[in-house]
Amino acid sequence: MESQEPQVKNSPVLPWMYTNRVALKTILESGDGETGLIGTTVVVGGWVKSSKEVKKEPLPPPQSPPPAAADAFPAASHGTKDVNCMEILQSRIPFFRTIIRVLGGSASSPAVRQKLESLIPKPPPPSVFFLDINDGSCVSSLRVVIDSAIVPVSAGQILPTGTCILAQGVLGNPSAVGKQTIELTVEKILHVGTVEQDKYPLSRKRLPLDSLRDYPHIRPRTTTVASVARIRNTLDFASHTFFQNRGFLHVQVPIMTTTDPEGFSEKFQVTTLLGETSKKESPVGVSDADGVNLETVKAAIQEKSSLVEQLKRSDSNREALAAAVQDLKKTNELAQQIETREKSKPVTAVKPDLVSFNADFFGRQIYLTVSGRLHLESYACALGHVYSFGPRFRADKTVSAKHVAEMWTVEAEMAFAQLE
Template sequence: MESQEPNVTSSTSMPLMYSNRMMLKTILESSDGEMGLIGKTVVVGGWVKSSKEVKKDPVPSPPAAADAFPVSQRPKDVTCVEILQSRIPFFRTIIRVLGGSASSPAVREKLESLIPKPPPPSTFFLQINDGSCLSSLQVVIDSAKAPVSAGQILPTGTCILAEGVLEKPSAHGKRTIELKVEKVLHVGTVEQDKYPLSRKRLPLDSLRDYAHIRPRTTTVASVTRIRSTLDFATHTFFQNHGFLLVQLPIITTTDSEGFSEKFLVTTLLGKTSKEEPVGVSDADGVSLETVKASIKDKSSLFEQLKRSDSDKELLAAALQDLRKTNELARQIEAREKSKPVTAVKHDLVNLNEDFFGRPSYLTVSGRLHLESYACSLGNVYSFGPRFRADKTVSAKHAAEMWTVEVEMAFSQLEDAMKYAENYLKFLCSWILDNCSEDMKFLSKRVDKTVTHHLEYLTLCSYDKISYREAVEILRKVTDKAFETQLRWGVPLTAEHLSYLADDHYKKPVIIYDYPKAVKPFYVRLNDDEKTVAAFEMVVPKIGTLITGSQNEERFDMLNTRIKEFDLSRDQYEWYLDLRRHGTVQHSGFSLQFDLMVLLTTGLTDVRDVIPFPRSHGKANN
């Protein structure tokens, strides 16, 4: 069988299997310290992070002589300009013959102007990055060898693909290798006046308006690499422990928790009729509510920049952006006033005529569906997006968040808590071992303590306390006033959980045996009939990162709980079947993956670690 590896010669280093381009990570993080690549011819590509131009002394004109390039010796594939330049001696001879000493200086000047002059030679120094690693590679382009203009190649964000030789830098400095370009294969230019990253570094909240471009920033690129590594680590952990991956549906007819705000999935609201026209509340795909929210954010940013004595260029850019957004709001308002608007009456929609023939929703949790596979295959897990139609504005919440869900047959609450702790420690250790450069950058740019924090999470023991014990601890607090009055039977709020993890224990704490009224209907009822076998893992700086439970395996008890929550039994008949036919004790947990990324990067807002965040009033692309 023929090898699928690319054919590599001794003079060319290893490219990607499906491209002749070499990733910068291969060059800049080489095991032999880059020295083994010196002298290799490679093709690299990336986007310009910074650049400079160094002009060289102009090349002197060749002496007047016969044709410098006879036809027999003329190089192939030369440009028209190069041909004309080679004829300069011939043109000068014509000028002398026609101009002579008696000719008018004006005639001589006009004839001289007809001779094409070569552009002044320059050397371009580009720092390019292709996203494969934190560091950038210096690319050196001699304009005499690769005819590109400064306007094409220098702007930040320009894409370049070039072939050249890896060499030691001529100037001493931190860099140990650079690419001397022999051929420019591609240049993707940038419209500088419209490119948002052309200006100085934008704050993260402003970058959210440019979710499609912000991965080119160093911070978001580092976050993305860490997110990808966490994804890989998750599959590694569960696959190594014998779990099977199950892909779960995003659309469901089952209310997975019994009390969550859900997104209704329907095809009926987009259909209009003469009797009941449907009004339009947005223009060109942008809602007025979204634009007004953006105006509020940008006004706040502008005021913040004014107070911080930012440079005039950044302040002017923020003001211009705010004015454009205000103008957009006025245009949408004018357009809406000119349209007849008829509110959609949701109570008149017959969902039996809908696509699925019954009410359907975007899933809030996949654990119920995952149970069906655990009750057949043992240990299973899933990884996917979950949706909550919660309008609460929070740095720890978005409408769409990715979740790792785990279900284990023949297991109890203690097993789930143990697995959750081991899984979290594994993720922290994996990031420290495999993302050292990105972690160094984030420690410097975002949070100086983030690396130490992850190291501590991998080594410390996690305390376990019951809900009742947590309430007793919080009631004894005298140096802090909680906004929510605490009593047994009510959910612990974010401020309660933060105090326990950040101030009292100063490490992760697992709280278990919650009151049955504050947890979903499917959680197993304890013998006291007041609490259920549920737990939450609370982590400093984050809050609740993992929730889990032992689920009810007893048919009669589960049926009673469905009635207590006043849920429609019809939609849970399939779930009750798992108790009718071969029921088994089982437990599991869910990890909020986006919050895990927040924990490992040191950032504070989940919208900065989700590639395309969706929240109330925010879904622009």
């Protein structure tokens, strides 16, 4: 009876532009349902979000043929079924054991036979790897199944979270009951990008969002940050679509400006004078004066002065007196350095009445824009209905943790409009 192999269909999914890789979104969110892609050969890629290894049960040793028909090398089968190297090796194990019995003899010790048997190459136990990979095209992940007996790959190379793979395989029904409705059985691995699991932060579960600021290069791989980016993309597109469908013209307003449309909000000032000042000023004091309180140094001076007076009255140890005088001198110098540093501290804020902005980059005071209303009004008088969508900055200090200094705002202006 001939083996029924699944017929590979022509791929109904198109690969991404500039690559032969198929986006996971076209597989997991296909319009005709995922079952219509069963039997399709595709090339997918992505990074591993979760993984699992399942050990396969070893195959039973093949039974040896009768003595009359036994042969060192059995004849090759004329069937159409292909065999791999693992099956060939296992079929030769009885032949190797026969050689060991001949060389070792029946009278040889068990230790010799055990040593000879250890020389026989034992095939590694096969495993099946289940990987959930994602390429960023959608929220869902695709289950990828890799059989180590078919695709030679090690667990340490493919299982760590964050490993990037590019594989070719056939889509089929899931082998286990779960959330997945389709999975990919890998036939060939085209590329593997390994990671060091102990240094990869996303391998730890429930990583706090605050700690993700230290890893900006992999932060978008988290579900939270990726979902926020997708939601924001949808809101941006919907905002532009709303105004474009109603005849508004999108214009860009300056981010750095000299105007304050609201007149009462706190603004971020843009200047290059602070950088020039820090370059020209030389550091005051030495490293010993950094982080030392002046009151503490003064108290130490009084204690050291009392010690010097006691040593002078006793006149017993001149070496101790000289050391105490030298220590008191260094402490007085440290106090002078701290006083000089406190007096020469720069002003924390740039005050317009104390700084001349003529030497600044723009020659005047420049701020990060709070609103583009004034610019939009001039555009509206010339172009009609206009809108702007961009970043706005406010330096309002607040105790709320939800307050942000930078926000994206939609502003619109209409000329000659009558609102009833």
